[in-house]
């Protein structure tokens with residue numbers, strides 16, 4: 193399944209958020225341009241064509257995500273293009289001071305640095321971000337990581353979308369992404385399926401996890417915790433806020449984690465799942481008031 197983040201889908205999603213919750217207007221104004229710019233980079237990279245690895249089902253079924261060990265040097269130019277386009281927009285959204293913005297732009301003007309950070313991110317080597325940030329005065333490792341993920345994401349999304357069927361047909365039961373190994377930022381119940389002639393062929397409602405980095409959506413057991421695999425209904429709980437049923441919190445009291453869930457059967461056309469999360473902060477607040485922590489930390493669920 194593919195929730196492609198084309199620029200117009202992002203714009204429409206921002207509009208949904210503004211309309212439903214005017215209190216999020218300022219936030220969507222501030223970060224909306226970053227989502228739109230990212231979707232444009234993804235389109236641009238996809239149009240130019242991106243080399244993708246051969247998907248080896250045997251390797252994946254032994255638990256190794258497709259992009260682990262991939263030669264990211266093949267995407268050097270795509271990362272450089274993404275950095276050039278997105279770092280200035282990111283600096284504006286984060287309201288960085290002039291010195292910090294110039295430094296971040298300098299860090300991301302070097303393709304070798306970007307490639308080193310991409311490899312470290314995919315291998316889960318967060319120490320590399322700490323070490324790299326020590327070389328700079330105004331770039332803490334958290335900003336470096338967020339900037340890298342911002343630059344990395346549209347390139348990975350373009351690659352994952354072009355892998356198509358070879359990726360979506362894999363059998364994979366894990367709570368992290370079969371493409372890039374990242375944890376999900378949200379889950380969804382799939383939309384109803386129609387043929388080209390508008391005939392309903394499937395009622396939807398299958399559960400998919402949505403990768404926080406590459407945007408890949410993979411099928412997951414509906415009644416299990418994506419963090420620890422717990423499927424005991426006694427220790428799992430669903431929370432609703434303001435009685436809204438199509439957006440809820442799925443909590444696991446065994447590991448103390450939660451993941452938000454969106455029922456896509458209630459949305460037509462489909463929204464952009466990454467941008468949509470900006471409009472769900474009240475759910476994150478509610479979960480964290482119940483002493484739960486997010487499965488994946490994002491800018492929206494990291495309450496200060």
Ligand SMILES: [Zn+2]
Pocket residue numbers: 369370371372373374403404405406407408
């Ligand atoms: Zn992924």
Ligand SMILES: [Zn+2]
Pocket residue numbers: 417418419420421422444445446447448449
């Ligand atoms: Zn759990």
